[in-house]
Amino acid sequence: GSGDAGADGSGKVTFLSYLPLETLSLTPELLAVAGGHFKKHGLDVTLQPVKGSPQAMQTLLSGIAPITRLGQIDVMTAVADTGQPLVTIGTLSRGSSLRFVYSKKRHPLAKPEDFVGQTMGVPSEGGTSDKVVSLVLANAGIDPEQTKRQVVGLTPGTFSLVEQGRLAGYVVSVDTATILTAQNPDVGLFNPGETVKSDLQVYVTSKDALKNDSGTLQAFMAGIDDALSAIVADESLDETVKQLRTRYSFATLDDDKIAKASLTLLRESWTGGDPSKPLLVTDQAAWAAGYTELTAAGLAKSGADAGSWFDNSLLPKA
């Protein structure tokens, strides 16, 4: 029932985003707000940016906000290693939302073997990007230690470190990758999703919230589902872009070409290339495979029952 959405009945919900709000990666949430999809389900959603996944998890678990979106890798390691009471209630993307940026001239990164003996830039030590790099190597049978990591901040000038050869490449979000390729023809992209199965984006709540606030969560997922369906239905993406621009303005959205290119890529990752499949549903097999991949690479403790970490019951019945 979407009637008693919020805990206090007013329908106010805070969604935590470890990504800044000015990115198309956040399109489902942005559109759900801008296009009134949350409102339709009785929710007044505040999108609240926080710095990084750990902080999103901390804030979620301290009960300030009931829902967030995280990388599946982070959720799995958190639950497996430190037993955090997190529950996945929906899977957004079926592919990786990260890209490795490299210089075509200097040192192309076409296959995992190209990483050996190189330095990869990651936004933070031990974070998602770092693990994805490890997974790419591990899945190819290469010792992850063969590639050095270097923490670098995301700034406009970071790519020049690649051009100078101080880094072989660095990890960015799909969004940033789009800007970079538009800025510089020398930018090449490596999609880790081609080899890594577990780098998916999932909606996460805490066990407490799930117990006490399932109505709100259900309404939230319904809003997201509506927004996603609208984008999938909007073949040209004109309507989506238009609606987003009524409320938001940032570089990638303001540029028609970049916006549509990014959205097309994103849409593909949400549907997994097959528009007939139900959106947001967490696929039991893919989930289990992701966990296996992580434990095999030594990135998560093995032996846990991963199947109990997600719950599809809050999704709108197709």
Add this chain to the structure above:
Amino acid sequence: MTRERSRRLLPWLSTALILLAFFVAWDVFVRVTGVSELVLPPPLTVAESLVTVVTDPLTWQHAQVTAIETIGGFLIALVSGVAVGVVLGKVAWIERGLRPLIVASQVVPKVALIPLFVIWFGFGMTSKVVMSAMLAFFPIMLNVQLGVRSVEAGQREVMRSLNASRWQTFRHLELKSTMPYVFAGMEVGIVFAIIGTIVGEYLGGSEGLGYLVVRTLNELNAPALFAVIILLSVLGLLLYFAVHGLKRFFIPWHESVYGLQDGNR
């Protein structure tokens, strides 16, 4: 006459000249080293972007938020810094006891405290105000402590011989005598208050110039990033000079102010 006038103009002239020199050096640096525009855009590009940024009314809202947070944090730091500084400056055993906690509270990486701040103060401005106050507090507090301890023994004896209460001694002697130290602390404090606000906005939030920094970083828009930095610097300067102006108003009798007016030397 002319000497007098040139003496008054000199500082402004030197400010202008040094700023000019700085921008020229920046431009030359960019040209000579051929550093990527994305790492350090040339000043003219930044200037263009600055015009765009400045003409956007949203920018002013963000600047206002940052200013309010900074001033709020600074005022909290000032009041608490003076209060704590006075107490710690006078009561040695409290100082010894609290010092570890105070030093520790300073070196704690703020990023670890963010979730606590969010729980206590929410996502709004408060947590940035607190961050700002935390950074500004220490220099103010420590300078006040030094000031209270540096009160001249002879003057202190005058107050004692007048049977002055603690409060009177504070008001007529310690406060006045500590003022120059407080102001030095304040000048450091206001600058660190801005840093605190920016860090706070950087670590979480969707308002303020710190947020604009994050945003331009994410958009990989180097000219806009540097334009925001220039805005920030201007804000910093305004606040700094406000404090500095207060000093000339409040302690005209102190060597550090009086000595500069000179003419009698």
Add this chain to the structure above:
Amino acid sequence: MTRERSRRLLPWLSTALILLAFFVAWDVFVRVTGVSELVLPPPLTVAESLVTVVTDPLTWQHAQVTAIETIGGFLIALVSGVAVGVVLGKVAWIERGLRPLIVASQVVPKVALIPLFVIWFGFGMTSKVVMSAMLAFFPIMLNVQLGVRSVEAGQREVMRSLNASRWQTFRHLELKSTMPYVFAGMEVGIVFAIIGTIVGEYLGGSEGLGYLVVRTLNELNAPALFAVIILLSVLGLLLYFAVHGLKRFFIPWHESVYGLQDGNR
């Protein structure tokens, strides 16, 4: 005798008591509010984790890196802060000219400068040392400036009447007279030097306690995170007290030190 002894013990006792009170308050807070362990683990859990962290020799390597970077940055800040502070304190027009640049350099968000730093200084320790020096510089510089300006007019006249050179005046009068200010600046400076190092390690690096903070945070290992923070605080305290100890050694004649030894009052 007993009074004397209790007076000597009191500060240590108060330190211990206040620390104890702090940990008890922390524990009670965690229990009462039931705050998530991920946000603030109870002190005992942190203590356990501290044992693990401390017994790991790698931790000591990281601590060493942080300490070296901090001390390096601090020393640079000290030397440059004193030099610049003296010059700006004495030559008003240079001060007026440079002040905007100095204030601006302080409020620039360091994250925007990282690529420049990396290009100039590489990924190693240097960029953290620079960051650390940048933060510590300002309070030292400003305090030195105040100190130089606060030199007593009468004492200055003695030096002038002795036909002392600028260097001699500096060495025998300004330096000594400014010492208390320098030390107040240094006490703030060393703390900010640590903050600078941590921020530097946080923004880029794979060594040091700042790096451990990031790693434990990403591992969601809150107890370890807080254990590292405690380590950091201890490091901060050690460095702080080192500076503080230097003060008692170097300026025993100053009220702020001498006044505390008392007994003659």
Add this chain to the structure above:
Amino acid sequence: MPTDSAETLHQSTNARPPAPAKLQLVGIGKEFHTKRASTHALSDIHLTISDGEFVSLIGRSGCGKTTLLRMLAGLLSPTTGQIMVEGRSLWNGAKVDSSVVSQLGVVFQEANLFPWYSVADNISLPLRLRGLDGRQRRERAYELAELVGLKGFEKSYPRELSGGMRQRVAIARALSIRPKLLLMDEPFGALDALTRERMNIELQRIALATKATVVFVTHDITEAVFLGDRVVHLTPRPGRIRRITSVGFERPRGIDVQTEPEFGAIVRDLRHALDEEE
């Protein structure tokens, strides 16, 4: 020689008028300890000062005059002995009886003015601490400024004054509350002969009018004799009372008392005693 001093002390104690005791110094001694050495500044000081009495204190530079005065002012605790003010002990351990301090006016050897206050504000600071309103304070400050010859300088700041002018501000400050017990440490040291003479007359008048008890340190023997009911002579290292001389002339005294042969004799005597020291 201690015997000599004790004897003289005894003689003059008998000669003292039988007024009630205002101040009693009983076996006062003071040692300063520094890391390097310790100085025995005062030793075994016995002295009783009656109400309304004017006592001059003379002695070589460094003999402990300032130290003694600071102990009387409650600024320094004696190492040994007791100070009684109106029968109540001034020092209780390291604590001072503040009711005694409140009747005190002290002129220090250094002016110790507050650079942030004008001359008038410096003079009236003690009144301000007692809660007098602005008008009253101003009036009294201007009155006192005129008294000490600083008319027209009321709004000046200490740094704009000459050494002697500063000292006079300090004197005016001490007088502002009409103290019952006035402690003065070489108050007229930086003044010229004429100003000094005038201040002597004024001080005498004020002391008598307010019935104040005065302890007055000076290097000028004539001044000491002119002003004092008794003149206490300290000898140095450690400071001891060498001799107490009573001055018989009735107060107030006019300038011409200085021409009296007896006055001259006392001055000569004291000078001789001081010269003899070594």
Add this chain to the structure above:
Amino acid sequence: MPTDSAETLHQSTNARPPAPAKLQLVGIGKEFHTKRASTHALSDIHLTISDGEFVSLIGRSGCGKTTLLRMLAGLLSPTTGQIMVEGRSLWNGAKVDSSVVSQLGVVFQEANLFPWYSVADNISLPLRLRGLDGRQRRERAYELAELVGLKGFEKSYPRELSGGMRQRVAIARALSIRPKLLLMDEPFGALDALTRERMNIELQRIALATKATVVFVTHDITEAVFLGDRVVHLTPRPGRIRRITSVGFERPRGIDVQTEPEFGAIVRDLRHALDEEE
């Protein structure tokens, strides 16, 4: 009255021995400006001091003695007029001729010691600035400490000294370099009679031995006459030279010169002139 002063000046200028001029003050005037008001401290000072001469400067508190001395010391620039030292002008605009300053010894009205240095280090600071080695400095410092009666206090710090002891340290500091031109601002103000007398004798001896020219500010008329070849009397607001009195006695003078009738006459005359002022 200016006419009176001009006349007297003229007379005594004639009476002066025809030694070469060490110091020439030509039409010196000084005004202080503050935001609030301006003070005309000195006006129209003409004075020529010959080499080796000892000039005493007397006058009421606040009449401009310190101001004049500070200008001679190169610490304060005159508003009008010229100061010539050995024919070279001391002040060139706001700049000081440093070759003149290097022959200077100055005793300020306040001791202005450096609290971070011991007594010995304070005394020998001028020697240190001239590059003397540690042993020589130490020797001279101990010698001077004894001269000013501070034997045994060489290692003390200023805060451990009495007011008079501090002043004596300042005197020793000024003497340490055997200055050719000695400027002293009430150097013996805080000293007792005996110490003062001794210091007078010593100062006289040193001045003659080093052939130093001395300008000596004092409030003690007897001292002024005892020490000075000439006594310059300033009147206040603005400070002008009222009268210059030559003292005929040959230097060095013994204490007994004070008993000579002529000495007494000069002192009386000066006292009279000071008293008359108003």
